[in-house]
Amino acid sequence: MQSLKRGIFWNFGGLYFFYFAVWQLIFTFLPYWLKGPAGMDTTTSGLVFSIMSFGALILQPIFGPIQDRLGLKKGLFYFVICCILFLGPLFQWVFLPLVGANQILGAVVMGAYLSLCLNGGVGVVEAYNERSSRAYSFEYGHARLFGSLAGATASFVGGIMWAKNTGSIFWAMTFCAAVLFVLLTVVKLPDDHMAGEVRDEQGNAAKNEPITREEWLSIFKNRSFWGFCLLIIGSATMYDVFDQQFPNYFASFFSDATAGATFFSRVVSVQILLEAICMLFMPALINKIGAKTGLLIYGGILFVRVLGCAFINTIPMLVFWRLLAALEMPFMLVSVMKYITRVFDKRLSATVYMYGFGTAKQIGLTVFSLFMGNMYTALGFHHAYLLLAALIAVFVIVGSLLMRSDAKTEQIAK
Template identity: 60%
Template sequence: MSNLKQLKFWNFGGMYYFYFMIWALIFAFLPFWLNKTAHLDTSVSGLVFSAMAVTALILEPLYGLIQDKLGLKKYLFGFVVLCLLFIGPFVQFAFIPLLQINAVFGAIVGGAFLSLCLNGGVGVVEAYIERSTRASNYEYGHVRLFGSLAGGTAAFIGGIMFVRNPYSIFWACTVSAIVLGVLLWALRVKNVDTSSEDSKENEETPVTKENIMNVFKNRSFWGFCIMMIGIATMFDVFDQQFPNYFTSFFDDASRGELVFSRIASIQVFIEAGFMVLTPWFINKIGAKNGLILAGIILFIRILGSAFFTEIWMLSLWRILASIEMPLMLISIMKYITGVFDVRLSATVYMLGFNFAKQIGITIFSYVMGSLYKTMGFQNSYVIMSLMVIVFVTIGALIMKSERHQQPTVNNNLVASR
């Protein structure tokens, strides 16, 4: 039985690894590809990311309700994997021709397709694996660290691949999707394993319309949404164009791209280490405080990038994300299961986190892209850092603290790995 649990743990880890390998390759190198290969300016590139966000806005409410109805069934996850399989062919044979026909039209179509896999699809992946790990009695953060390891791997090999052939990045995504599909097919998860009969009964009780409406009546849900705009939205918007800002300090752009990929690789490997420790830390300080701390770190990271522009300092601000990301991800999951009905964890995650984040990205990707063009990166970063503080403060004032929970985890498994 212990061997079976070990195998399932590695299966979860492998799913995270290969999904976030795709995620990291796309988001680390798509800005470079749009700039160097597709020859788009920052405003049109921002439109690609806005289109990704708008598509996610349409998908997230549907995805959340469907996944909560499906529970531990894998159909929706399988659809996301199917979309991932076509990333390589789409970018190689369709994206550039569409952009040549009309840059705006191509940006919208390309962003919409990528959203099926990424901005929209990530909610399905995160919600399904979080529920499955909880059902299998694992600590979510210990499995999620494989996503960080994937990010480090992608950043390390992606720089080499991109310099040699920019399209190879996207074909690597297709290969990763094949492996992800095999791991998903092999996964077997039983119903929630818990010693509490009340908890088991709650998990198995069908979700009703009243349950869903109660989420919207909870003030913490709206505070959580505002907090996510301040942290998750601004995190993504900041990282969208930061690679181009970073490489602008190099005489040779290719050299800058390679250096950035190495720094990003170091950052995500450090992030993986923090991912192991963060669940314990969040259990001590509380998930709400964890989110506030993540917002403060993001504020420092953005503001620092505006004023301290030596390459080594910009590298340091990037590496700070290795602390910020685990705090944000673990706090989000623990806050959702600590404040809201666990049967609706996918719905709350999709709407409170992803939907709210995509609303923010839809607006701020284009706004910041335009500001970069008119004001430059440094002045724009000062404005963005102030936005972070405002949203985080308002969200924190509205949100209630979560119920104190000490989740049961498979300590023997964690120790043995």
């Protein structure tokens, strides 16, 4: 945990905190906003999330190679921050009137813009910070725990804000973007940033030659890449699909929907605080068991949670099942980055992340958000969760069979 003592570590921790505060506010309270003030049903709400994913499907394959060429330059990161800065005014003066005039058009415009901030933009944030962790020699997983702390804080404070004024949630995002702008500006680039130097987990300089077309294409000839994509669809994609409508499912157990939303925000706060504690120890655990094993554990816990929710009919058990997510995310967040930097060329880390994690995840979300939105309407939550659990099992098992192990080597896969 030596990275906790480094000054630059706290700056990147702040970047994670305020970015993922925005992320948590959107994904916790947007379903309520879509159902309440916007007046959408689950199918139209699913269209919003599908468009967010489809937008990222276009953006991430572009952002990945660009960020690899930029190295530690901040241009794309600034772009994402500027998009977030306008969320407050857009939700109040543009999105809500547009949805009132035409729900489908409003869903498309809203989803496309949010993809710049979140589903597409998150790849820029994660790839930049992971590369920085190697350049500045601090542990990525320790800085990433600030994202968990942000999630807990945003859920708790957001629940209070939502109960008093639903529109204040989106203005809080604008405030977070302003802080992000300041934090990123004060980060000083290392002397070798123009060369895009990256470092391995021991702090040693990695290869610095320009990336050739053949090296870039070699990613798509690697079976581990395709196995990684399938496992991500079965785990990270399905995690988000599960979460999209879960707040409404949880609130359905309460006679007062507002009380259910407030209580759920408290549960999420506890979950993410536990998640942050797990993040402290997760890098050491993944170094011991291997990143592939960590990803399989992540998928297994998600399968248990989704399957369990198909049979649970009491609030206390539903709360307990939700808190299991505190174990899931640390396994995923640390394992994804360690698997990429151990099995693939580190110079291509942003490209592999945005294609293998980001793009694969968004393909899955584009397909399954709308599909599961229809299933919730047609089958009800309990039967839809049985179907979702089966999909998780198939994708995770098939993906894991294709992926090579990272436990004994960090050399570039051939």
